[in-house]
Amino acid sequence: ELKLCSDCTHIISCTVSSVKIINPLYSRLYRSFLFFVSLHKPEIKLESLKEDIKDFLKTSGWEKKLQNAVYSELNVFPSPCHPAAPPEHIKEPLAYMRKAQGSWEKRILKSLNSMCTELNIPLAQKRPANEQKELLNKWNEMGTDEPDLSLFRPVYAPKDFLEVLMNLRNPNYENGEQPSFRNHLGLIQVPLKVKDIPELKEGFSELGLNIGQLGIDDSAQVPPEFFENEHVRVGQKVLAEQDSAAAQQYVRQGCPTALRADLWALILNISNQPEDILYYEQLKSNVIQHNLLVDSLIYKDVKLTASNDDYYFVFEDYLYQVLLCFSRDTSVLEHFAYSSATPPKSYIQGKLGMEEYAVYYPPNVNYNSFILSVAPLCFLYHEPSKLYQIFREMYVRFFFRLHSISSHPSGIVSLCLLFETLLQTHLPQLFYHLREIGAQPLRISFKWMVRAFSGYLATDQLLLLWDRILGYNSLEILAGNRIIFTKHVKSAVLADLSTLKVMPLLQIFLFATVT
Amino acid sequence: MAGKVKWVTDIEKSVLINNFEKRGWIQVAENEDWNFYWMSVQTIRNVFSVETGYRLSDDQIVNHFPNHYELTRKDLMVKNIKRYRKELEKEGSPLAEKDENGKYIYLDFVPVTFMLPADYNLFVEEFRKNPSSTWIMKPCGKAQGKGIFLINKLSQIKKWSRDSKTSSFVSQSSKEAYVISLYINNPLLIGGKKFDLRLYVLVSTYRPLRCYMYKLGFCRFCTVKYTPSTSELDNMFVHLTNVAIQKHGDDYNHIHGGKWTVSNLRLYLESTRGKEVTNKLFDEIHWIIVQSLKAVAPVMNNDKHCFECYGYDIIIDDKLKPWLIEVNASPSLTSSTANDRILKYNLINDTLNIAVPNGEIPDCKWNKSPPKEVLGNYEVLYDEEMAQSDGTDRDLRGRPGQSTGVKGSRARDSGKPVLTTWK
Numbered sequence: 001e002l003k004l005c006s007d008c009t010h011i012i013s014c015t016v017s018s019v020k021i022i023n024p025l026y027s028r029l030y031r032s033f034l035f036f037v038s039l040h041k042p043e044i045k046l047e048s049l050k051e052d053i054k055d056f057l058k059t060s061g062w063e064k065k066l067q068n069a070v071y072s073e074l075n076v077f078p079s080p081c082h083p084a085a086p087p088e089h090i091k092e093p094l095a096y097m098r099k100a101q102g103s104w105e106k107r108i109l110k111s112l113n114s115m116c117t118e119l120n121i122p123l124a125q126k127r128p129a130n131e132q133k134e135l136l137n138k139w140n141e142m143g144t145d146e147p148d149l150s151l152f153r154p155v156y157a158p159k160d161f162l163e164v165l166m167n168l169r170n171p172n173y174e175n176g177e178q179p180s181f182r183n184h185l186g187l188i189q190v191p192l193k194v195k196d197i198p199e200l201k202e203g204f205s206e207l208g209l210n211i212g213q214l215g216i217d218d219s220a221q222v223p224p225e226f227f228e229n230e231h232v233r234v235g236q237k238v239l240a241e242q243d244s245a246a247a248q249q250y251v252r253q254g255c256p257t258a259l260r261a262d263l264w265a266l267i268l269n270i271s272n273q274p275e276d277i278l279y280y281e282q283l284k285s286n287v288i289q290h291n292l293l294v295d296s297l298i299y300k301d302v303k304l305t306a307s308n309d310d311y312y313f314v315f316e317d318y319l320y321q322v323l324l325c326f327s328r329d330t331s332v333l334e335h336f337a338y339s340s341a342t343p344p345k346s347y348i349q350g351k352l353g354m355e356e357y358a359v360y361y362p363p364n365v366n367y368n369s370f371i372l373s374v375a376p377l378c379f380l381y382h383e384p385s386k387l388y389q390i391f392r393e394m395y396v397r398f399f400f401r402l403h404s405i406s407s408h409p410s411g412i413v414s415l416c417l418l419f420e421t422l423l424q425t426h427l428p429q430l431f432y433h434l435r436e437i438g439a440q441p442l443r444i445s446f447k448w449m450v451r452a453f454s455g456y457l458a459t460d461q462l463l464l465l466w467d468r469i470l471g472y473n474s475l476e477i478l479a480g481n482r483i484i485f486t487k488h489v490k491s492a493v494l495a496d497l498s499t500l501k502v503m504p505l506l507q508i509f510l511f512a513t514v515t
Numbered sequence: 516m517a518g519k520v521k522w523v524t525d526i527e528k529s530v531l532i533n534n535f536e537k538r539g540w541i542q543v544a545e546n547e548d549w550n551f552y553w554m555s556v557q558t559i560r561n562v563f564s565v566e567t568g569y570r571l572s573d574d575q576i577v578n579h580f581p582n583h584y585e586l587t588r589k590d591l592m593v594k595n596i597k598r599y600r601k602e603l604e605k606e607g608s609p610l611a612e613k614d615e616n617g618k619y620i621y622l623d624f625v626p627v628t629f630m631l632p633a634d635y636n637l638f639v640e641e642f643r644k645n646p647s648s649t650w651i652m653k654p655c656g657k658a659q660g661k662g663i664f665l666i667n668k669l670s671q672i673k674k675w676s677r678d679s680k681t682s683s684f685v686s687q688s689s690k691e692a693y694v695i696s697l698y699i700n701n702p703l704l705i706g707g708k709k710f711d712l713r714l715y716v717l718v719s720t721y722r723p724l725r726c727y728m729y730k731l732g733f734c735r736f737c738t739v740k741y742t743p744s745t746s747e748l749d750n751m752f753v754h755l756t757n758v759a760i761q762k763h764g765d766d767y768n769h770i771h772g773g774k775w776t777v778s779n780l781r782l783y784l785e786s787t788r789g790k791e792v793t794n795k796l797f798d799e800i801h802w803i804i805v806q807s808l809k810a811v812a813p814v815m816n817n818d819k820h821c822f823e824c825y826g827y828d829i830i831i832d833d834k835l836k837p838w839l840i841e842v843n844a845s846p847s848l849t850s851s852t853a854n855d856r857i858l859k860y861n862l863i864n865d866t867l868n869i870a871v872p873n874g875e876i877p878d879c880k881w882n883k884s885p886p887k888e889v890l891g892n893y894e895v896l897y898d899e900e901m902a903q904s905d906g907t908d909r910d911l912r913g914r915p916g917q918s919t920g921v922k923g924s925r926a927r928d929s930g931k932p933v934l935t936t937w938k
Binding site: 140141256257258260261308309310311313314315316317318378379380381382458459460463 | 707778779783787793
């Protein structure tokens, strides 16, 4: 019997490890399988074991779960490169991008360190017991606290980051100092391949004019029988099947509001299991035990943005909960395997330079109003632990690319270049006009893209846009979307922007532009 | 087209005056000939009082009904609703159906309420049934959260009654009368915060009843985290959502003013709770507004010179049941934020488009059914004539919010009358 079990284990672990499934899933599968074995003990024969396992995987729903897990990994990890390629090439293939990212990180770190010295506060500190108790008590209402944060300044502003991107140059590419018609007239001067309209049309084919879209074909003028009812029915079927790949395909046409939370969780492969909730609780206790310098920065960031936002102020307390936990979550470190960024290291007091005393500090924080990428999710998930996991997954899949320098097509550099190239090619007059009057279009648009439009659109419109980010596993749509805003609201005041419908304009730009 | 509308107002609010001026109307003094008078509730009392009252001519309209207080005073509203329920019960109407606990199934939408001091004994009886309950005391004639406090012990009531006697006034006149209502201690919380809904409803005539719902209502959030614990009973910032009260809280934010649009609420509820329950909630809200208007319609002086825009205050509990708290005759036209200003300007604009067709000199004998195109952000909530001509008005067998689903919300979105939804 023992032999039988170890055989099972072996076969399972082969199945599982061959697809590089992460540990928690493995242990759950293993437990579930042992339970199956204990139920059917007498009938199990070694000869038919393989078939039995296959049957078991199918009937128990594990086949789907494994499929979804594999699919999720495929979405996140880059396509395999040459086996001899060193790991830093997986992070970022271009040396000058790696270098630029490196010096950007140094600059941030320096800024953080000097803030510590200036204010005479440590990077991290254990909280005294009474403070811990106090924080625990007000965990759900951290927003009511009003500490004096006037001395803390944001580590950098979006325009500082844009400045760095503008100064990027490819040393192997001579573009001359004299402006000529061969130069790119925008602010981004690195030669990266970005898509043109025909390629975008092909990539985003489901946004085509004759395909039903939520955000367009569900407006009040269109009877729901034409598209919406059927689309909702299909969405319910996708959910019933629990198929990640189908869900991702489905959301390209937009999610019905009532199904969005579940569909996104399915695509991101988040199921909020008891161990996930436990994990979140552990992070929470880490927050309670230790005080980090970045906490104050997060706090200040929330106060400056979300607390004043017409849509998000309601969720202020959720934002602290998610972001403070996020800043301490070491599992996020895994994403640095495929990110151009590297987490900063810090050394335990008195052990400077000794690798065994090095700690990552803080594992993950971006100092650029990235909180606004959490806020819209509060409309979908009201349990903090689920909200947290969804955000973390969105971050390691998408949002980190908006805060690091890389040549990835969804990276912020490519998005900026895509935006400028599209504008220059298809709306040249507008482009030159804005440039002439000293309003380089990217200067205005940069903030929008870095924040994935959060804070700039009405939430319903924003969620429709994010549907497509998830559906196409790409941020390129942000650049396309920013074009339509440049085009349609040249001089409009911000208040009017919130009434703009995004999807119809985007569709027209991509599919009705003459190329 | 005869001359321009001559207007008067005793409420100096820019959202009003800008709207009048936009129409090219001419401002006149109160003692001159006027066509349109936007007045406070104090003034309307004089206009229609027996001694000073003047006869309004056909080309004059005002923004209140003479006895609007039948709806907008807390005690009278409850009295009228109680009477309405009894009448329906007597008629054997299916609307007055009760559940096994003796509660109305469709008409139980106002928290249990008594008048004080008149109904003191009834209150005590009810209180003893559930001694751990919390009650809210409100003066009948005051607004903006003034004079409101919470109690959870009988001794507190006794103390209050002693104190008010010693403070020299005798609470015989109805002005000092209080209502005491069961406090909704399980409100729906969003982001951990309590809120109520402010919805605008326009009535152009009571008999036949014709009312419109304004699509752009909002939620008002408390700035302090909600806690049902009794130790916080004194902290009004936790319990009251009135902007007038919240403004004095330390956390009051002058950019959004604690206000969230109803479309945000809908998006949140639909995303987290599903479409069906969200539609049901909004249908029930519409239902209780119409029922409250039907309850007062028979006693309302349906003066043809009048229209009225009400501010409905509604609280939603954690089972997504809406409760009617009170109705205001003069909803605040003060703008606390930029968005608020836009909203209130549009509210007045759309109200005037319905009340004063084409901005021309009014003729109060017009049939008061404006074409759909002029409704703006209003949508027909109930039109008694239309309902009767459909022959369905006497046939109220359906339950509120049941037969709706997608169709109900659709009808609202496209501006069609929603009266079909809960029939």
